[in-house]
Amino acid sequence: MSGGARVLVLGAGVAGVASAYFLARQGHQVIMVDQASEPGAGTSHANGGQLSYSYTDAFAQPAMLKKLPGLLLGRDPSVVMSLSPSLIRWGLAFVSQCTAGRSGTNSRALLELALRSAELLGGINREAQLDYSHATAGKMVLLRTDAEVQGAQPGIDRKTAAGCEVRLLNRQQAEAIEPTLAAMPEPYTAAIYAPGDEVADAGKFCRELSEWLQTRGSLELKLGTRVDGLLRRNGRVTGAKLGSEELEADAVVVCLGGASASVVAPSDIPLPIYPVRGYSLTLPPGPRSPRVSLTDVKHKIVFSRLGDRVRIAGFTDFLGNSESRIRRRVADLTNTAWWLAPEAADYAQEDHQPWSGVRPMTPDSRPRVGATRTPGLFVNTGHGALGWTLACATGQDVARAVSMDT
Numbered sequence: 001m002s003g004g005a006r007v008l009v010l011g012a013g014v015a016g017v018a019s020a021y022f023l024a025r026q027g028h029q030v031i032m033v034d035q036a037s038e039p040g041a042g043t044s045h046a047n048g049g050q051l052s053y054s055y056t057d058a059f060a061q062p063a064m065l066k067k068l069p070g071l072l073l074g075r076d077p078s079v080v081m082s083l084s085p086s087l088i089r090w091g092l093a094f095v096s097q098c099t100a101g102r103s104g105t106n107s108r109a110l111l112e113l114a115l116r117s118a119e120l121l122g123g124i125n126r127e128a129q130l131d132y133s134h135a136t137a138g139k140m141v142l143l144r145t146d147a148e149v150q151g152a153q154p155g156i157d158r159k160t161a162a163g164c165e166v167r168l169l170n171r172q173q174a175e176a177i178e179p180t181l182a183a184m185p186e187p188y189t190a191a192i193y194a195p196g197d198e199v200a201d202a203g204k205f206c207r208e209l210s211e212w213l214q215t216r217g218s219l220e221l222k223l224g225t226r227v228d229g230l231l232r233r234n235g236r237v238t239g240a241k242l243g244s245e246e247l248e249a250d251a252v253v254v255c256l257g258g259a260s261a262s263v264v265a266p267s268d269i270p271l272p273i274y275p276v277r278g279y280s281l282t283l284p285p286g287p288r289s290p291r292v293s294l295t296d297v298k299h300k301i302v303f304s305r306l307g308d309r310v311r312i313a314g315f316t317d318f319l320g321n322s323e324s325r326i327r328r329r330v331a332d333l334t335n336t337a338w339w340l341a342p343e344a345a346d347y348a349q350e351d352h353q354p355w356s357g358v359r360p361m362t363p364d365s366r367p368r369v370g371a372t373r374t375p376g377l378f379v380n381t382g383h384g385a386l387g388w389t390l391a392c393a394t395g396q397d398v399a400r401a402v403s404m405d406t
Contacts, residue, residue: 004028005406008240008247010227010263011255012036013044014387015367015380017206018395019253021124024218026403031220031249032210033227033242040206043257043357044387046280047202048313049304050293051121052139052389053114054159054166054194058106058365059384060097063151068095077332078300080325081318090274093363106364107155110386111162113367113393118198120392128212132204133307139197139293140174142181143190148297152192166194178292183343186296199293199304201311202388222247227256227263230377237267237376251402253378257360258321260381267374273382275321275358279333280313281345282306282353288343299336303344310345312337316385321358330354359385369394370401378402 004027009016012034020030036042071079081087097103125134143149152168159166174191175181181188213219222242231239231246239248254260258275289310294303301314314333319325330352338347361384362368368382380398383390 005250005402006248007031007402008033008249008252009255010240010252011257012039012206012210012221012223013042013255013257014040014202014206014391015257015383015394016255017209018391019255019380019398020213020219021209022396022399023253023402024213026399028402030213030218031222031247033222033225033240035224035226037224038207039210039221039223040203043359044206045203045357046282046311046313046353046355047278047357047388048280048302049199049201049306049311050139050295050302050388051118051198051200052386053118054139054164054197055141055295056107056110056114056386056389057155058097058103058110059361060094060106060364061103062098062100065095065098078298078314079316079318080329082320082322084320086320087274087318090272090363093272097364102364106366108158108162109366110390111159111164113390114386115162115164117390117393120396124209124392128209130205130208130212132201132208134200135198136196137199137291137293137305138177138193138195139295140178141192141295141297142186142188143192144187144298145189149190156192164194165196166192169193178290178294180288180290180344183288184341186340197293199306200388201306230263230267235375237374250406251376251378253380253398253402255380257381258358260360260379264372264377264379267372267377269372269374269377269379271368271379271382272362273360274318276361276384277315277317277319277356277358278313278385279315279326279330280311280355281330281334281337282355283310283312283345283347283349284308285310286343286345286347290341290344296340299340301333301337301340303337303341312345323356326356330356359383359387361385367394369397371405375405
């Protein structure tokens with residue numbers, strides 16, 4: 001590699017790999033570091049597989065204020081909470097975002113990022129010709145009640161005005177597009193449908209794009225390598241401590257998801273991130289497996305067809321980094337998915353390929369991207385459940401910020 005700045009990217013999930021791609025395109029020498037044995041082995045490994053460009057509303061909404069007491073009391077089986085000082089601090093900041101004005105501003109910003117990310121991913125596909133089960137499957141968000149239908153219309157109007165193709169379907173119209181809905185026993189009455197939304201395997205994307213960059217001499221990978229801290233000289237970040245090694249660079253981009261906050265904390269960089277745990281199964285398709293990507297909002301479960309497999313992902317657990325409930329919650333996910341869509345997947349398959357990962361969520365749902373107040377230090381983190389959807393746009397943004405500084 002030659003020319004450009006020497007840039008160290010910490011983290012090889014979708015945010016890190018997308019950052020590496022756009023940094024390389026701008027002529028920088030990129031070194032990407034991850035403690036796993038391959039790219040995309042963490043939170044990106046087996047997420048829901050949805051590129052939900054039309055479904056990017058901020059989690060903090062006015063309606064959440066009415067739901068919070070029930071969530072705290074454990075009345076929603078799709079959400080488990082374990083109160084701690086860090087969750088309380090984060091939660092107070094979250095509540096401050098649950099106003100109509102702030103949630104609207106945040107949702108519009110996320111939609112703009114998502115639509116730009118879709119265009120950028122299309123460019124990567126044309127250039128690199130990767131194989132990662134990418135398809136324009138369309139997406140349906142399934143609704144049950146008249147209140148849900150009425151509440152959906154303002155968001156549909158807003159997204160349509162922004163250039164996103166979204167429309168409301170009744171049950172019969174939805175079944176005409178996705179016939180397997182007829183085999184789902186829940187009393188769905190309508191669906192929000194976005195025909196341009198996509199599905200793809202995020203973990204495989206990370207591996208394929210990293211390999212493509214390596215073959216072109218645009219990326220050096222250091223895997224199985226733990227990040228122990230940052231190097232500093234004269235008030236500037238000059239690299240990272242990687243076990244017994246000290247690796248110097250002109251710029252450092254932190255893309256470590258929920259671990260980002262602890263890495264940048266010595267630089268007094270506040271990152272209001274809380275790790276929100278989700279789970280997934282990957283199974284062979286059943287006799288009536290949906291081709292359209294489906295989201296059940298009430299149960300917080302998604303079904304995505306990724307080539308010859310079905311990815312079922314769900315739940316929103318506020319448990320910090322605790323892994324004590326993973327086995328139980330994977331079982332809950334399996335049972336709920338079978339109840340909702342008994343013919344969508346081969347649930348009798350012995351290996352469900354269970355996965356769990358923590359999504360780095362900010363109170364306003366907006367990722368933190370760009371330069372920090374410490375020279376040489378950049379961040380690209382805090383995407384929450386939208387990391388796959390927003391990765392290309394935020395990767396481009398942080399690469400631009402590095403180029404402006406170096």
